Structure formats: C-alpha cells, structure tokens
Amino acid sequence: MTDTLFASNLRDDTLLDIGAQLRRCNVQLEAVPAAKECMRNFSTFFDAVTRDKVTSGHLLGASIPDEQYFAEMPYPEMLELPDALKDQQFLRWLDANDDESLESALRYIDQINETISEPRFAWVAFIYESQHLPTPDGTGALGRFFVYVPRKDFDQHIQFGLQHDPARVLPKGVSVVAVQKTDAGTGEALRRPRARLKDFWRKRDGGRIEISTRWKETGLAENCYACHKQATLPITPHPLKFDQERFGERLKSINKRMASYGAIDLDGFTRSAYGPPMGPRTSPLRTPAFLAACSAGQVKPERLARLGDAMQCATCHDGDRRGELNYPSGIRMQPKGGTLMSWYVVNHQTMPWGVTDLSLVERQALVTCLNAEYYQGHGDQPGLLESWLLQEACW
Structure with a gap:
C-alpha cells in the first residue's frame, strides 16, 4: 500500500x-x-x-441513518432555528445585504438581548467574510451573519450566508452547529460535549422567505466528520474585510467559547x-x-x-x-x-x-x-x- x-x-x-x-x-x-x-x-x-x-x-x-439523525434529537429544538431568526423582516434585511439593512439586523439581535435577563444567555452577532469556505449551496457566498445562541442545555452556532459578490445569486444556506452540554435524561453536565450539524435552506417565493433544509430540498449532504474533526472550527475572517474595531471582541469571545468545549463528540x-x-x-x-x-x-x-x-x-x-x-x-x-x-x-x-x-x-x-x-x-x-x-x- x-x-x-x-x-x-x-x-x-x-x-x-x-x-x-x-x-x-x-x-x-x-x-x-x-x-x-x-x-x-x-x-x-x-x-x-x-x-x-x-x-x-x-x-x-454517520452510523445513524440521515432521517433519524435529523428527526431524533436529545433536545427537540437543538437543531431548529430559533423562531426569532425566522422573522421575515430579519431575513429580508439579510437578503438586502447593504449597510443599513445589516445594521437593522444587528439592532434586531440587540433587541432580543434586551428580553434576556441572564447575561450568560445573551446572543452574540457579528458579520464577517470567510477566507476559504463558501456556503454549501453552490452560490459561492463567502459572507456570514453569525449568531451565537447559548442555552442551558446546548449552544447553537448559526451562520447565515451573505453574498459577498452582488453579481452572484442570493445564498440559500444557513448552517447550524449545535453543541449539547447536558444529558437530556438527567440534566447533568456531559463529561464531553456532543454535537450535531444541519444545513437549512432559504426558499424565496412571492416576497416570503421560508426556511427548509438543504437535505430536504436537494437530497444532498456530506460526511460531517471529514471536515469537522472539531465540531466548532475557529472563525478566521478575511482580515482586510473585517471590522476589527466593532466586532473584534465578539469574535474573540466566540473563538474562546468554542475552545472551551474541549474535544466534542459528533453524534453518529x-x-x-x-x-x-x-x-x-x-x-x-x-x-x-x-x-x-x-x-x-x-x-x-x-x-x-x-x-x-x-x-x-x-x-x-x-x-x-x-x-x-x-x-x-x-x-x-x-x-x-x-x-x-x-x-x-x-x-x-x-x-x-x-x-x-x-x-x-x-x-x-x-x-x-x-x-x-x-x-x-x-x-x-x-x-x-x-x-x-x-x-x-x-x-
């Protein structure tokens, strides 16, 4: 050999x-x-x-069949987008993808945080452009609107694709990495966190933006572990296109949070x-x-x-x-x-x-x-x- x-x-x-x-x-x-x-x-x-x-x-x-992987969750909402991120106005702001619209989307996340009493559960959002990874929807989009949604039992790392090139079609992809922190049966902290991944799909019809999944709409999926040796990969924005002054501390806090999980087991x-x-x-x-x-x-x-x-x-x-x-x-x-x-x-x-x-x-x-x-x-x-x-x- x-x-x-x-x-x-x-x-x-x-x-x-x-x-x-x-x-x-x-x-x-x-x-x-x-x-x-x-x-x-x-x-x-x-x-x-x-x-x-x-x-x-x-x-x-995965050893788990695809249908079971997506249907049977330790926590039912673990691989679902929060309802607030399905809001039509929010999704339209991301599609518009101009400075004013993206500012509105960021303010929307700030407004959500005003309703969260515990600081440890505050959402974190920022915008960046990936250096090497386009969205898995064939549009070649490198832009990202990232939202971190921490919860008691699991955390969600959510990335909406943003089109970095106005000449290209709007991206459809929304990727979620959910990290499970507690046992669903006992509520006790897991010795090692577990994770599942899911790609959502934005469907645009008559002015509405519906949320489906890539697997359902295209029948496509890839081996998660082939790339995600660590379920949460450090975010490394394009340095010339990242607002370090505004988002640098948020980026640093998210990468630190990702590192704090230690090794993460991927279900299946x-x-x-x-x-x-x-x-x-x-x-x-x-x-x-x-x-x-x-x-x-x-x-x-x-x-x-x-x-x-x-x-x-x-x-x-x-x-x-x-x-x-x-x-x-x-x-x-x-x-x-x-x-x-x-x-x-x-x-x-x-x-x-x-x-x-x-x-x-x-x-x-x-x-x-x-x-x-x-x-x-x-x-x-x-x-x-x-x-x-x-x-x-x-x-």
Whole structure:
C-alpha cells in the first residue's frame, strides 16, 4: 500500500472497492475471531470512510441513518432555528445585504438581548467574510451573519450566508452547529460535549422567505466528520474585510467559547475509526533523514529539528483538548483550493497554536511533512495510517 491509495479524497474508487469487498467478507471474518481482530482497524476504517457512498440513507456518513439523525434529537429544538431568526423582516434585511439593512439586523439581535435577563444567555452577532469556505449551496457566498445562541442545555452556532459578490445569486444556506452540554435524561453536565450539524435552506417565493433544509430540498449532504474533526472550527475572517474595531471582541469571545468545549463528540461518528491522530508527539518516522526528504531542501539543515518539533499536532489535538486530526485531514481539498490544514497553518498562520517562529516556507514544509508522515512513510517504513491499518503486531 502507498500514498496513492489516499490521493483522491473520499471519492477514490479504490477506497470504495475495498470497503465493498470488506462488507462481503464480514460473514467469513465472524467465523475466525483471530482474523477478525487483526482486521479490526482495516475493517472499521473502510466501513467508516465509505459509508456515505455505499450505504443508502447515510449521506452524512454517520452510523445513524440521515432521517433519524435529523428527526431524533436529545433536545427537540437543538437543531431548529430559533423562531426569532425566522422573522421575515430579519431575513429580508439579510437578503438586502447593504449597510443599513445589516445594521437593522444587528439592532434586531440587540433587541432580543434586551428580553434576556441572564447575561450568560445573551446572543452574540457579528458579520464577517470567510477566507476559504463558501456556503454549501453552490452560490459561492463567502459572507456570514453569525449568531451565537447559548442555552442551558446546548449552544447553537448559526451562520447565515451573505453574498459577498452582488453579481452572484442570493445564498440559500444557513448552517447550524449545535453543541449539547447536558444529558437530556438527567440534566447533568456531559463529561464531553456532543454535537450535531444541519444545513437549512432559504426558499424565496412571492416576497416570503421560508426556511427548509438543504437535505430536504436537494437530497444532498456530506460526511460531517471529514471536515469537522472539531465540531466548532475557529472563525478566521478575511482580515482586510473585517471590522476589527466593532466586532473584534465578539469574535474573540466566540473563538474562546468554542475552545472551551474541549474535544466534542459528533453524534453518529466514532473518531477512532478514521485512523490515528496526525502529528503525534513522537514518531519513528521523524528522523533527520525523513525531515530532510519531506522538506525537499526548502528548510535549512539547522532548522530541521525545529520543523520536527512543530509537527506535534496531537499535543493539542489529542481527543481531549481538541478532536484528533485523522483521515482525511491534510488531503481533503476545500472549494477554494488547499486543505483545512494548509489554510490554518500556511494562510492563517494560527496553527500550530502559539508558534510564531516559522517562516512561510517552513510552514509549507510543515504541511508537506505531516502528510508524508501520515500517508506516505519513508524508505521501508509505512506511513502512520498504513501502519495502523496493518496492525503489524498481528503478522
């Protein structure tokens, strides 16, 4: 096995073929417990990463069928838009998307807050433009009207798409990440928060704007965990188009709140099925020879040790502080090019957290070396993912 197997994202025919073959072999594996155990990583991985392509009714990639995922909530209103955000005037202000209308939309949120007695439940709203992620509705919209709605049992992070380009059609997408904080049966705090995601759909007809869902209107959905290794991703606005003076503190408070959750479990997904974490604290591959090879002469010899130190993503992304970065991190392409890893490490330069002494070239090499360590290996040594899949102790 080589990195070629993982070269073309989740849609690679080889991945699907292997996943289908393993499903056909499951009966035989049940009869040979030792073989089943030695195939455990291999089987669970291919079952997880191909489920959305080969299992009917599982477009989200979750073990829960899509219909059940959206219908059966720990809290019924957890993945529903608050009624106040379905207000027709509010939705029309967002469609108008001019300064006066957006000011009116922000004042509307302020008015809602005047009715909330406890400050910890106050809503937070701001406007920004994404650097790399258009809305998932095909309109290419990069603008966002973000609303944070905290509640006792769950928080909602809601993003209405705003059209950044007046020549394009109005965006339909409204995305919600709901983070469950308490057990619905006992009311006690969860040891680890849980999350579900949902894309709503704005339907415009005769002056009215109705709220439906993307899944209902288009039949489309994607594997949530493929991108959301951490359910709430840090917001990194376009720096030249963000009102830092007005919204900077709000943005900071929201990113701090997102970080405070720690690692978040996504309902219907087993994180460990997607492989080991990228960038472990130590790795048998991370030798001077490997670092020199993966950086391809772009990093000075005296800086190779620093490059290796910076590869320890799992110091934070350890499954407790943050979700692990496993398959397909580093190779799943974003709509505007690049991967989430390359955007955060190279473009935003916000990761690795607190690291400020890497040059642009070194950051580019860091992404390349992390991918090489995980997917390719070096010399006779397989990459970390392949080694995990093979469970070498069995052979």
